[in-house]
Amino acid sequence: MVDASQLKAGMVIMLDGELHSVASAEHHAGGGQQGGAVFAKVRNLKTNHTRELRFHPGDKLEDLALEHKEMEYLYTDGVTFYFMNPDTFDQIGLPTEIIGAYEKFLQPNMRIPVALYEGDPVTIAFPPAVELTVVSTPPGLREHETSTFKSATLDNGMEVLVPQFIKEGDTVRIDAASGKYLERIRREARKP
Incomplete structure (x- = not known):
């Protein structure tokens, strides 16, 4: 209490x-x-x-106190989202209402912490931001301009507004709650 x-x-x-x-x-x-x-x-x-x-x-x-168990997202049938326990291969289903706005960010084989109460799933602990790849976007008007935005389509089919310097193939971090662009992820080039 x-x-x-x-x-x-x-x-x-x-x-x-x-x-x-x-x-x-x-x-x-x-x-x-x-x-x-x-x-x-x-x-x-x-x-x-x-x-x-x-x-x-x-x-x-x-x-x-809820138990958190990392599970692998499998698929959805439009009504229920199915997750699998990677240790026991048991599958559980969560209704669309619980997944909510995070639905568009779920990708097959993605690992997500699921909160359990007495063994029953109650909610997911979705990360605050996700990394997605830009599939298509028009070329920037001015390469170094950061105050104006353009539309970009991400690999999950979602469209977001991104700064002018973002190009196809870039990986961007998106706020999961609002669906807004946060930053570009820089990948370090490997040195031989």
Whole structure:
């Protein structure tokens, strides 16, 4: 059990018999006759619905420790995403609602940490950024211009805006949550 005042983003708690992930938690001190309060935004891991809650700082909540297991992404049938445990070759399925916006970044054979509760998968711990290769982009108007952007198609079929100096074959880092360009990855040339 944990006090509501100790809630932090990323924790998983049990509310009304269902697992919820804490997206954010703010503690507001009270004054005068007004007591303190904790405002938390939580996401139901089963239905993916988000809601905002208010707790008294001393309210006891059931926090859960999830087991993280690295699994290999196999495929999707449009409704469920299938992952395989590389040690036991057991397969599990996660619904599209849990994968959410990360769907476009999943590639076959990609290894992703899957959070398990009592052996059942509840969510994935997707990395904050992914590296993808530029498949096609028009030549830059001005090679060294960084304040204007152009469109580029990545190897996963996604289109993003990139600086003018990016060319076909470059590897770029993309923010997984927003889908925006972060930086170009420089590959060091091997010295003989």
